[in-house]
Amino acid sequence: MPYAAAQQHTAGAADGAALFQTYCAYCHGSHGEGGRGADLTTGEYQHGSSDNDLFSTIRYGVRGTEMPATGVNDDEAWKLVAFVKSIGSQGAKEVAPGDxxxxxxxxxxxxxxxxxxxxxxxxxxxxxxxxxxxxxxxxxxxxxxxxxxxDIPVQYRAIQVVTKSGQTINGIRLNEDDISIQVRDLDDNLRSFLKADIREIRHDKPSLxxxxxxxxxxxxxxxxxxxxxxxxxx
Amino acid sequence: MKIARMLAVLAVAIPLGAQTPGLPVSYERLLKADQEPGNWLMYSNTYNGWRFSRLNQINTENVKNLRVKWLFQGRHEQKFETTPLVVNGIMYLTRPENDVFAVDAETGRVLWAYSYKNPERTYNCCGRVNRGLAILGNTLFMNTLDMHVVAIDAKSGREIWKTKMGQYDESGGYAATGAPLVVKDKVIVGMAGGEHPISGFLDAYDAATGKRLWRFHTIPQPGEPNFGTWAGDSWKTGGVSTWNTGSYDPESNTLFWGTSNPWPDYNKDFRAGDNLYSCSVLALDPDTGKLKWYFQFTPSDTHDWDATQIPILLDAPYRDANRHLVAWAARNGFFYLLDRDNGGFYFAKSFVRQTWAKGFDDKGRPEVIPGNDPTPEGIDTVFPGVDGGANWMAHSYSPLTKLLYIFARDERRRFSKNSVRHAPGDEGPPTEAGAATAAASTSSARPDAAGGGRGGAPPAPGNGVFGAGGNLPGTNMGGNPRQRFAPEESWGKVVAMDPLAGVPKWEYKVVTPPWGGLMATAGNVVFGGTLEGMVFALDARTGERLWYFSGNDRVYAAPISYLVNGKQYISLAVGDVIITFGL
Incomplete structure (x- = not known):
């Protein structure tokens, strides 16, 4: 009974607003207008619009996206659902300035x-x-x-791998542990280097x-x- | 040369093919567990919390030849945090959600399995995990997610008794995840739930019958000393759980156990005061549960820096006397040396970057730097992060090097102040509808906190290599400002700490703040595993990496070592697989 659950918490939308500032505003904006995260005032939700969908998105995040598990408990998540739905019904799409x-x-x-x-x-x-x-x-x-x-998602930060042979490879880091590092270079090649063969890993400039x-x-x-x-x- | 001499004393010559003592495991044997290096008889191996193996067949000279001998395929999506026990070649291990297996420790073949049925929804903060067993006689003991203690026959896997510790779904939720500790004829068990408005305790149960013998309330009750350290009624729901395992000093008959954060975690508006005995080490009489002394590391905590680390008990000459000491690498980022007889404070020194304390008074109370408390909009300049400089993962002390090996987290994170109000019932159990919905939509398909620590996001889809989460690129952890920062900003490190000086002798840096524990051995090797699944062996004297194995899944457990037919093995859970190495 997800809808009933959210309805029970509709009165908690005010609490949800406070929770939103704590857990959501950094990405979604203080009024849910979006930023790094989606604009929530449009009432469009990529990962489902039902109460249960919103609860799941908020409570557990969305795999493979930047949307994390929020870290709230169930009760707080329902309050956030109530708040998100309240601003979703108020908002309007941003009007783009150009063609x-x-x-x-x-x-x-x-x-x-x-x-x-x-x-x-x-x-x-x-x-x-x-x-x-x-x-x-x-x-x-x-x-x-x-x-x-x-503002750069960490997986797109530029890195420079300098090998002991003097070669410098620019790209983005695909993975790294203490033994090796994997890179997509500027020519879209997948590269892997053992750290034993690397002189240094640099981060001269945040973005490529x-x-x-x-x-x-x-x-x-x-x-x-x-x-x-x-x-x-x- | 000095170390070589000590090695000869501490290491044990084991003839090949020699048998190790088997069942039953008496309390007298637990007291002398260091005399049975072929077995692993309790969570930390010995009562002093050292997690040190006296075996030295695998040593700095030959560890490079270590090979995988067998795997135990856990086939489970939850984190494996278990420390197995080993008795005479039989390994007893827990799988998440309270399944228990007896396994031939030479081949990994299962001998029996015990399955425990937990409710569909439980109230664990950070995964449906379990950290292991205790043993006495022929009986294994385990805590369960739904707040029971069960006794299981080590020969058959049959349940002997089951005792309810408390109502698991009361007051927002209780759970029990730590390995019990057997002391004399008692099973000492802690509980979890400090993220909820619960009231913490530590229990002792009769090992033979399961009857509860005493309960120590970690929040002073009316009329007890230190009752007034919580404003208003906040003591009723102040958290303070006991979710890891303690240590025991037989000489003084004292049990040492760490406690968790106060609740609400990140908001002290409604719980003014020191909030005793949160974020503390308790020294208790194991016969009665009476408090002998306490030491609070972080008064009125607002960063979830609980003190559930394993107490490390040392006896050493210090300040012109032979002293009984407790060494403690705390979640708040400071390494403490305390007097084990009375809780007296000797010093505290940071072992990771920290921003919150400028010093300590002579009783060990921190001088707090303003501006580090969580804010409603979030603050991301605080070191250490919410998972602390150390957490629950086991440290290890080597009497050979006289170094304490700490797997530290050197990171900052974003802290946001809870908006919850503090009044009993205000944060009570979710509504029936809400609870039912959450359970229905999540229990089978959504392991909570599959990534690192509280609130961790699941790994990217279809990407088992990235199963660790952590701050690796390619996961959604990295892009989230509430989660970890880039590898350039946050990392892990093995700190080889001189515990009497509070000064690291060496450090070994790893890419991601870890969740695994360490084990030092008489072979002068320190074993551990990273969040990316690299199992490593370091030279205990220098920190040089001597060997590694790429397990490529998260390590949330600590290694053990034991003998089977006179040969030394090392076992460690990597992902949902227990990997056993040998020469």
Whole structure:
């Protein structure tokens, strides 16, 4: 009886608001407007909209995504469900400032696809953008284009592996333990190195992505609009 | 040369093919467990908490030849935190959710299995785990997730008695996950649940009948000393569980046991005061359960820095006298040396990065640096992190090197203040509907906290290699600001601590803050495993890595060593597999 359970806690939406500030606002924004995490005011939830789905997402996280188990108990999770549903019914989608169609052209001519993929087309050295509009708000997307160092998922941080033979390999870290490190290099090759063969592992620059400050205001607005329109499989 | 001489004294010459003593295991044998290095008779091997093996067939010279001998396939998705027992070539181990197996320790073949039926929903914070057994006579003892103590016949696997410790689903939830400790004719058992508005205790049960003999309330009750260390009624639901295993000093007949955090974990608004006996070591009379003394490491804790580490009991010349000491690498990031006779404080020194204390007074009370308490919006500048500089995983002390080996977590994490109000019933059991829903949707398919520690996220789909979680790229742990920081910022390390000086002699750094324990041996080797599943052997004198094995799954357990037919073996749970190594 998940709906009944959430209904019982509807009165706890105010408590849910406080919990939201503690557990959710860092990614989803203080009003649920999104940021690193999805915009929750739209009432669209990628991993299910039922009370039970929301409870599961909040309580246990979503495997293979950035959404973690929240760390609240069941009662708190239901309060959060109640709060999320309350803001979901109030919100409206952000209005993108530019022309998404034109932005698709900006995306193509700027070489974004050499590192990023959309609908399985493109590179893997940067995050998949197929549903970035669902996961990130407009401000975050623009910031990621002009200030890519501002916030980088740890699995996309740039590293430089310098071997004892003097070779330097730039890429992102796929895995690491105390014996070895695995890297996807800039040419999309999967590489593995024993640490015994490595002189050093450097982190000179947080992101491999260049800053696209050279884009015109219109191109930037169009590109942001295009990316924000990407919602993944509906 | 000095070490070589000590080695000759401490190590035991074992002829090949020699048999080790078998059942029944008397209390007298438990007292002299160090005289039976071929067996592993209790959680820490010996009552002093050292987890030191006197075996030296496997040593710094030949450990490089260590090979896998057999695997025990646990076939279970929960974390294996068990420390097996070994008696005369038979290994007794627990699988998560309270299954017990007797296994031929030479081949891994199962001899019998005992299955315990837990409720569909239990109230463990961090996985449906179990850390092991205790033994006395022919009987094994185990705590269960639904708050029972069970006695099992070591020869047949049949249940002998089962005693209810308490109502597991009361007050937000109790559980029992630690290995019991047998002292004399009693089974000493702790309980978990400090994340909930419970009231903690430590129990003793009659090993023969299962009758409860005493209960020590870890929160002083009305009329007892230190009752006034909790504001208002907060003592009624103040947490303070006893979820790991203690140590015992036969000479003074004193039981030492660590206690957990107060509840609510990250909010002290409604529990002003020191909140005794949270985050403390208790010195108890095992005959009566009466408190002899206590020492509180973290008064009025707001970081979940509980003190459930294994007490390390040392006797050593210190400050111009032969002293009885307790060494304690605490979750709050400081290494303490205490007087075992009275709880007196000698010193505390940090063994990981810490931001919260600028010093200690002469009684060991920390001088707290303001600005480190959790905030509603979260604070991520506090060291150590929520899982502490040390946690429950076993340390090991070697009388050869006179070093204490600590597997430390050098990390920061994000702390957020609970928004819960503190009033009995306010955080009571979930509604029936809520509880039922949670159980229905999660119990079979969703192991909680499959990643590292509380709130850990499950590993990425289809990626067994990343099963450890931790701060590895490729998991959703890394992208979450409430979870761990990048490997460049947070790491683990084996600290070889001079316990009388509080100064590390060496450190061995690992990529990810660990959850596994350590074992030192008379072969001058320190064994352990990382969250990525690397099983390692270090030179106990220098920290040099002498051998490794890539197990590629999370290590949440500590190694043991024993003999079968006169040959030394090392066993350690890696993921849901118990791997046994030998030469």
């Amino acid at each position: 998404a169609g034109a932005g698709k052209q900006v995306y193509a001519r700027s070489g974004c696809a050499s590192c990023h993929s959309i609908d399985k087309q493109g590179g893997a050295i940067g995050p998949d953008l197929s549903d970035v509009g669902r996961r990130r708000n407009l401000k975050y997307i623009e910031e990621s284009i002009v200030k890519p160092d501002a 992505m260049p800053s696209y400050t050279s884009l015109s205001r219109k191109d930037l607005d169009d590109l942001v609009s295009y990316l924000h329109s990407l919602r993944g499989a509906q």
